[in-house]
Amino acid sequence: MPKCDDTRNADTSGIAEPSVSGPEVYMGATLFPRTTECDGDSGEAYFGSDAPAGDKPMTESEKATMDTMTGAHPEVRGLSREKMVVKNMAECFDFFERAVEEVTDPDSIQDVITSGELASRLESFSISTAYSGIGAPETTLNIIHHWVQEIRGRETSGSGSKATVKAPRMVFQVEYDECCRKELLHYPSLHKDSHPCCCFGDLNGFYRPELQEVVKQLQEQPELALEILSKMVADGEAVTTRGWCYAHGKYCDMTMALLHVAGTSCTAYAACGKQQGIRDATILPFLVWIGHRLVLQEPILLHENSKRFPSWLLQRFLGHLYHIEETVAEAADFGQPARRERKLTRLVHRGKCGVPVPFDNFAARFYRSCEMTFREYYWQHLIPEAQALGFRMR
Incomplete structure (x- = not known):
């Protein structure tokens, strides 16, 4: 766990995209999809009825967990027909229950993992986040953990039983907004045990003391930030992890x-944002985030942003360490009654993980069509549950 001691204290026009060379870049599936609280992209409602040291060795248990996350059979089937169609609110929110059933289904034509193996992997799993918001990735992992316990209990003790599976470890979060931090600090599974998850604040505060004055000036002229700070960030001379x-x-x-998740600021790239691209002041905390990845070198990174995000930024700073590939995820393809595209990029460490399978396999395997409407998404909670589940909008 983190060490502590007492002492307080897009528009890229005009910027040439660097060429990419070297080993072939790969993509693969990830443990779960990332949904951020605010991204700046407009979403179309769907109304139709159709150790700081990066080279710290991993334990055997952690290596096995990495194999689980990056390995899958290349043929994809998707969930069975009765599970693939979302017709009401209850089904809209049962994605993770069905997903756990899918990967533990012994009748699947794909490679599967037993509920016992999945439980073991979760017990040795750990996650950190930045741009943490109110903890969407952490909540997702806890939901997966809940359903693993439920399904494991059914298999071992019968209906109504729930197995006891040690929860994954939440290592740290980084969140600028004070209101969001208050939500994170009230997250019971993060901060009630003997080794609570760390919760950090403004990423810009991680620039080394000698650079703080420069950073203040660059906030006024952010178009110069990438040019001035890039080399120091790449050389590990710009930021601290404390x-x-x-x-x-x-x-x-x-x-x-083992896994780091971040939906970095997208307002500079999104259609309804400022359209300043890498010339926006949000490039400053992004470079800190890059610096942290270069130091910590987590086995797997999951990055989320607008589909207009310039992917060459990740390749430029992290391509020598990670296999990098991206996919555009559409919320409607997972049973959500809205059209919302986000670029997901998975980075798999070249020295800590095996070569992953294509990232697009995730979308194919967990695809669900949606037959409910966006209106139902908002008003069904106002009426009794039994009536809500039986009512269909016309």
Whole structure:
């Protein structure tokens, strides 16, 4: 766990995209999809009825977990027909239950994992997040953990039983917004145990002290930030992984999790954003985030942003360490009654993980069509559950 001690203290016009060379870049599936709270992209409603040291060795258990996350059979079938159609609110929110059933289904034509194996992997799993919002990735992982316990219990003790599976470890979060941090600090599974998850604040605060004045000036002229700071970031000379922790009330060191998830700021790239691209002031915290990845070198990174995000930024700074590939995920393809596209990029460490299978396999395997409407999404919670589940809009 993090070490603590007491002491407080897009528009890319005009920028040439660098050429990419070297080993072939790969993509693969991930443990779960990422949904952020605010992305700046317009969403179309669907109304139709159709250790800081990056080279820290992993344990055998952690290696097995990585194999589970990156390995799958290339042929994809998707969920069975009765599970593929979302018709009401209850089915809209049962994605993770059905997903766990899918990957543990012994009748699947794809490679599967037993509920016992999946439970074992979760017990040794760890996650960290940045741009954490109110904890969507952490919540997702906890939902997966819940359904693994439920399904494992059914298989071992019968209907109505729930197995006990140790929860995955939440290592740290990074969130600028004070209101969001308050939500994170009230997250019971993160901050009630003997080794609570660290909760850090503004990423810009992780620039080294000697650069703080430069950063203040660059906030006024952010179009110069990438040019001025890139080399120092790449050389590990710009940022520190030690910062004030709101969970512990002390300075803490960031440590490596098996998976790191971040939906970096997209307002500079999204259609309804400022359209400043890499010339926007949001490039400053992004470069800190890059610097942290270069130091910690988590085995797997999941990055989420607008589909207009310039992917060459990730390749430029992290391509020598990670296999990188991306996919555009559409919310409607997972049973949500809205059209909302997001670019998901998975980065798999070249030295810590095997070569992953294509990322697009995830969308194919967990595809669900949606027959409910976006209107139902908002008003069904106002009427009794039994009536809501039996009512269909016309």
